[in-house]
Amino acid sequence: MVLNNLTKLYAATAEFQSLSASGVRAFTIEGISPSAFPFIVATSFNTLKQQTIVVTTDYHTMNRFVADISAFVNEDTIFPFPALEVLPYEYVNPSSSIERERITALYQLLSGKPVIVVATIESLLRAIPHKEFFLKKGININKAEEYPFEVIIETLINYGYERETRVDRYGQFSVKGGIIDIYLPNAANPVRLDFFGDTCESIRYFDPMTQVSLEHVQTITIYPRREILLSPSEKEKIQKELIRGDSNLNQQAVSSLQKNNVPGIYDLFPLAIETDTLISFAQNPHIFLCDPGQLKAKLSEIERTYHQLYNHKKETTFCLPASQLLHSDSYQHIEPQAVKLSPFITDSNNVWQLKSIPSFQGRIQDVRSECAKRIEEGWHIVVSTSFEGQARRLYDLFNEFKPQEQFDTYNPNKHFGIIISNLHEGIEIGSIKTCIITDHEIFGKSYRKKKHFKQKYSKPIDTFLELSPGDYVVHINHGIGIFKAIERMSAGGIERDFLVIEYAEGDKLYVSLDHINMVQRYVGLDGRQPRIDALGKKSAWNRIKERVQQSVEEIAQDLLKIYSQRKALKGFQFPPDIMWQEEFESKFEYEETPDQITAIEDVKDDMEKSQPMDRLVCGDVGFGKTEVAIRAAFKAVMAGKQVAILVPTTVLAMQHYNTFTRRFADYPVTIEMLSRFKSQLQIKSIKERLKAGAIDIIIGTHALLAKDVHFKNLGIVVIDEEQRFGVKHKEHLKKLRLLVDVLTLSATPIPRTLHMA
Known part of the structure; x- marks a missing residue:
């Protein structure tokens, strides 16, 4: 939301005031660049703080919209609601990432909080269970209250969560003694429930990699992992309908109904559950249709595809008619009350001054000339890129305009600024005399920095869970010992699980699971047994640590000497780029x-x-x-x-x-x-x-x-x-x-x- 200030400036213009006066209902904006769509939606959301639903043509456009609008609003308020991205009647379920995005968006709308949900035309039309189906599934857990511990575990399994030794991704839970870790679909980090008996003593979110606690809360709501979770009676209804057919697919579906993850359940659930659409989950939402002409064309294509597949499949297997999977009339229902954003002009009275930026194809001098001309005319220039290296490059290229050195903030008082954001394309905002230019327009190339990378961390707790009695382990303070067992003991009036490690002369060390990160499996030469250390002053481990520390200090001194000499040297200072x-x-x-x-x-x-x-x-x-x-x-x-x-x-x-x-x-x-x-x-x-x-x-x-x-x-x-x-x-x-x-x-x-x- 680095450009949040721009939306505040734009909210005061006559253009936006005309939209605001309409109540953000039944309004058409024409002749604007598609790159301006997120800016308009962001201005509306930041100003009115109302639940907002944006409809785009496809999955790619939806993700691009989500990335672009994050430059103007808080990322925590933006939620994609993708289509299932699987063909109907193929009886396969969507990927877990799509399941998570969908159910997270639904529960965010049900919470009543002001959020932006970005959907595709297909995800808007596709039938989903009605909202009462979801509301009755939530289970509240409050701190200091009692809950049957085993019942919570059973509920998590029934809700589709996968039990693992360690939670590191959405939809998993783990149990360690009196601790339950859950990665909920609507949370950025997993939550840890710490029980003493059946009493919930604490609830806190934690980092799944470092295991460090992030935030303590008083209550959480456990929602199902999946969008469709069937009760026994609902399963029975579907089963009766399937038994009427005699295909192999039907027989497989009948047997799989005993599980929680039924293949193709999205094509079958209307047999037992009342259906609705995404719009019904929102509370008096503002609806934006991005390029209505393209949306209508896509709507016709989707309807045609569903009907063709139904006619092809119905002869060989049980299929619900396309009309039960698609609420085609929902688009006609929302269109009259929506805000339509169109790049084409049919009525000159509704044209806003939001234009696209031409590509300079790497002609840096042309960019400089255009910026200088605009600044002289009182315009503000904002150059956007998605990563710091490019921002530094742009800073050097346009240093003559004296941009700010910080790239994570935007200063509206400066005529030229460089920011880091996820914008794909620039916008010319005539009413506030501001040009947003991306590195794509400057260089003629699309630079996309990955937002997230897979990170590898050491996982001591994983090593512990793979241990067997008799394995050698290393404690960071006491050295090499032999893992014996896990014992549950009372310490300070609280029961905890302890790792038992045996050292020389039969001495034993008890390590609480809270300090398990201090223990690692011993890794040495194959077939060679290590020497077991002794506890206390007799331990050779302390002498080894002292020698290592001394060696590290010597290396550090050598490095310090080398770098101090290097700092003292004066080399040739190359001039800036020409x-x-x-x-x-x-x-x-x-x-x-x-x-x-x-x-x-x-x-x-x-x-x-x-x-x-x-x-x-x-x-x-x-x-x-x-x-x-x-x-x-x-x-x-x-x-x-x-x-x-x-x-x-x-x-x-x-x-x-x-x-x-x-x-x-x-x-x-x-x-x-x-x-x-x-x-x-x-x-x-x-x-x-x-x-x-x-x-x-x-x-x-x-x-x-x-x-x-x-x-x-x-x-x-x-x-x-x-x-x-x-x-x-x-x-x-x-x-x-x-x-x-x-x-x-x-x-x-x-x-x-x-x-x-």
Whole structure:
């Protein structure tokens, strides 16, 4: 919601006031860019704080809308409601991620809180159980009240939750002694219920990775994991209808009804449950239809598909008519009361000044000219990108406009700003004289930074759960022992489970499950048994820890000495990027990855400092490390410095030579290669020209480290796969690091390479 302030400014305009005066009902806005749809909805939501339902054409458009509107409103208030994304009558269920998004959106609407639910036309039409079906399923758990512990576990199983040893994703629960962890569908983090007997002593949300408590609450409501949870009587109704048929599919469905997750239940539940649509779950919502023309075309396509599939399947298996799965008339019901957002013009009285931004296709000077012209006319310019590396690049490119250095806030008082947001396209907002330009319009390329990555953490508790009596374990404070058992004991008047670890001379250590992160499985050489440590002062573990600590301190002192010397050195401070650098980078034929741009900006920032650069760029083969080196080399050459590219093999030298030659073809840069592919006469000539400064970029193997190789004005050394060089060569490279900027590229981040960086 970095651009939340823009919606406040826009809410005061005559354009928006006309919408507000209509009660956000039965209103049409025409001739606006589709990129403005989220901005209009966000302004309405931020101003009126009313439940809002947005209807889009398909899954892709829905996700794009969700990403765009997050730039203007709090992300915690935005919920997608996708279609099932499976064909009807195929008797398969949607993915767990779609199930979660759907049921979360439904329960958010039922809560009555002001939220934005973004749906597709299909998810709007598709039949779902009526809201009373959902309301009666919620179970409230309050702190300090009593609940049958085993009944809660049974209820979770009946509600479709999967019992696991550790919860790390939606729809799971685990039981550890008197603790129940649940990952609810409507929560960002799992919740932990701590029971003493049948009394709920505490309720708190926690981080599933670190297990650290985040927030204590007084009450929670447990909802079913799935959208459709059948009671025994409802199962019986469906079963009777299916038994009438005699197909194999029907027989399989009858047998699967005894389970909670029935394949194809979304195609069968209308047999036993009254149906409704998404709209009925909201309380007096504001409804926005994005591009009604496209929505009607999509509606016709969906109806046609459902009817065709029904006619094809009904002869061989039991199928409900399409009219029972689709509420086609719901669109006609909401259309008269909805706000229609259309890019086309049919009535000039309803045209708002919200236009798209043309693409500059990497012509940076044109962008500068347009921004300067707009600012002179009193406009505000907001440049948006989805990741920090690109933001820093844009800051350097448009530094003349003095943008703010923080990218997570927007200052409406400044005429030029750079922000990080998920916007896909820009908007020209004429009524408040503001232009939002994305990096897509500036460079002509779409840069999308992944919002979430899979993270790997150590999981001590998983290791514990895999233990068997007799396994060796390591306690961080007491060393190696033998796992014996798990015993339930009373400590401080509270019963807890304890891990029992046996040490030398039969001594035993009891570790509470609350401190299980201090214990790990012992990992050693196969077939070799470790020495068991003793508890107390006799333990050799303490002496080992002291020696390790001493070694760490020595390494730290060495590193401190090296870096203090490096800080004291004064290297060449490269100037900021010039126009040729911008032009050179814009000619890159591929779309840079966000991490690639971040690496490029980090390298160029280091080069512009007074201390010599020593940076390691690590990435897999084919992920663009060479382009990082090419741009650093271009920057050095433009500053009048020479560049040395050092590679371990002749073949790699030839590959780099071809790549550099192609990229620098349009510029007066001299590039040569020094390797065994050259004759002795050619090598002699190259060395003489290198010494005279006639060669800008030299690419070679370890031959570049020979004593008779001299540079006139060396500025940067690029080392590719340093770990493949010998010890003597590495000592030479260490000396280079004290003299010039060094950029190391590696696809194998072994400790030695990281240590030298």
